[in-house]
Amino acid sequence: MSAALVWLRRDLRDDDHAALYHALKRHTQVYVAFVFDTDILDHLADKQDRRVEFIWESVRELKQYLQAHGADLIVLHGRAKVEIPALAQTLQVTAVFANKDYEPVAIARDEEVANTLLATNRTLHLFKDQVLFEQDEVMTQAGKPYGVFTPYKNAHLAKLNAFYLKAYPVKKYWNHLAQTNPEPMPTLESLGFQRTNLVDLRLPTGMSGAQQLFKDFLHRIDQYNDARNYPAIKGVSYLSVHLRFGTISIRQLGAAAWQLSLAGSEGAATWLSELIWRDFYFQVLFHRPDLQQGKSYKPEYESLPFPNDKQWFAAWCKGRTGFPIVDAAMRQLNQTGYMHNRLRMVVASFLVKDLLIDWRWGERYFAEKLIDFDFAANNGGWQWAASTGCDAQPYFRIFNPQSQSEKFDPQGKFIRKYLPELADLGEQQIHAPWDPHFHKKGLFDKSSAVDYPMPVVDHAVQRELALRLYKNNVKQR
Incomplete structure (x- = not known):
């Protein structure tokens, strides 16, 4: 009877699963495991990270489903590159099966695990999934x-x-799952994390x-x-x-x-x-694995001298720039961990080409906040907006936040949801509350009850500065 271990990573499901299918087809006793990897978790500063809770809930559901079929999901907490070879040794499996991860750090981890397994005459099989x-x-x-x-x-x-x-017909070989006694999984708190507002957001997990x-x-x-x-x-x-x-x-x-x-x-x-x-x-x-080290896809844009005003960056992060569509989008991100894709482009363009802040600052902030953060897509999106990436918008294409707001949130419904302080403004006013016409109404008077800032920059002025910065500092190849 040959035994194998399936190592789950970013593939938390039981069907149409490449690694699980190949393991079940080739072996008669297949164990399944997931590791809450401290090499990843220890670098997360926010202990109320929605991603960790989403993963925990999804792992819990998968574990319960496997248990209902007489099997189990082995859930560990530690360094995956240590835990997986050790588990393979304990279970006396001949091979470990997993699906490929294309990030450079993950590739290096998998190479290390493969070498450790090889030292005990075990193999790591990786599949596209x-x-x-x-x-x-x-x-x-x-x-x-x-x-x-x-x-x-x-x-x-x-x-x-x-x-x-x-689809991979996993259920065809379902009887090859190892029948084991159920074991408890680590609590979210034992992992060092706390509950977030995930339930309130009504985002279904698993x-x-x-x-x-x-x-x-x-x-x-x-x-x-x-x-x-x-x-x-x-x-x-x-x-x-x-x-x-x-x-x-x-x-x-x-x-x-x-x-x-x-x-x-x-x-x-x-x-x-x-x-x-x-x-x-x-x-x-x-x-281009060097992208994970913060390199520009286009080397001629590698060292653009962004002024990087820290106060402006803080205003952007908090949703306090004075540009309603930008601020509403950033507050959506901060409150929910999600941002609409159109708005990701708008706020990225605004950070780089209005506030003149290095795209890497925004990329890192999104990496901390997005529940769907994926390095490849996040880096690609930011470099697209900053005109430094592959097939990026040309540097002279600069979104006007007001026109974007008027076009894609014409009635201001999205803005009103995340900027309730502007909820009473009309459909035209809400896109540009700084307009002098509204000053007369006291919107920005010190006595006003509305707590909303004036714009931190003038878009027209910043646009010209951005054009000059890019035009004068692109390295000629």
Whole structure:
């Protein structure tokens, strides 16, 4: 009887799971484990981190499901690169199965685990699971990675077919799960973390939560092409955190989007394009691991001399810049751990090209706050906004926060939700409360009860300064 161990990481589900499928198919006794990795958790300063609670809840659900089928999920707390080889030794398995992680730090961890296992004649098997196409599967005709999205997308779509979207039939080999006695899992508090407002946010966790959100989105997917741009309406899938932690399969989502797009749904085609962007950024990171060290994708933008005013950065972080759409978006992030994708572009452009603050500052802040934080996508998005990345907007494209607000939150519904102090303003006034017309009404008088700041900068002035900064300081290659 051969035994194996499946090591879960960012794939917290029991079905359509590459590593679990291959382990169950090849071995007759398969254990499943998850490690709350202190090499990661110890670096999280906020002990009320929504991501940790989301993971904990998702692990708990998966553990309960496995227990209901006579198996169990072994949940450990420690250094994963130590705990996994030790567990493999204890269980006397011949191999460890896991799904690939494409971040440089994770790749280095997996190499270390593989070497430790090899020293005891055990092997680590890694599989593609979190993307549709990985690493070198979609390359240029010259055999090089794409640096521009549209040709990458075209090549991706040309290759995509039912084979790459087929689900792994894990349940076919379900009887190969090791039958063990249930063991308790660490409490959130024993991990050193506390409850957050996750329950109040009504964000469903785990596999069941992911399927609930996906089912709901399928009823709205045809409208996604347009609805996704408006933060005040229910237009997006809200599945990003579930994709991040693998509580739902990318193949299930990709198959639905692909089939509906072939049937003529523009919304599904646009959503599929967004899933391909995700693959694109993973591919970029794999081929450019130096991005995780804060390098610009384009070396000519590596050392732009941003003034980096700390008071302006603090105002941006707190949602106190005086630009309502920016402040509402930042307060949404701070209060919920989520920010609408359109607003991620707006606030990033504002930080870099209005406040003239290095994009890396914003990237780090998002990394601390986003519940769906994924380094590849976060870095790609920030470098896109800062014009330093692959296929980025040109440096002279600078979002006007007021016009973005008027276009994508025309009635100010989103602003009113997160800036209640401006709730009584009219539909025109709420986008520009600093307009002199409103000064006469006492909005910014010292005696006013409205606690909202004047703009920290003049957009028109800052735009010219940003253009000058980029034009005069780009290193010629």
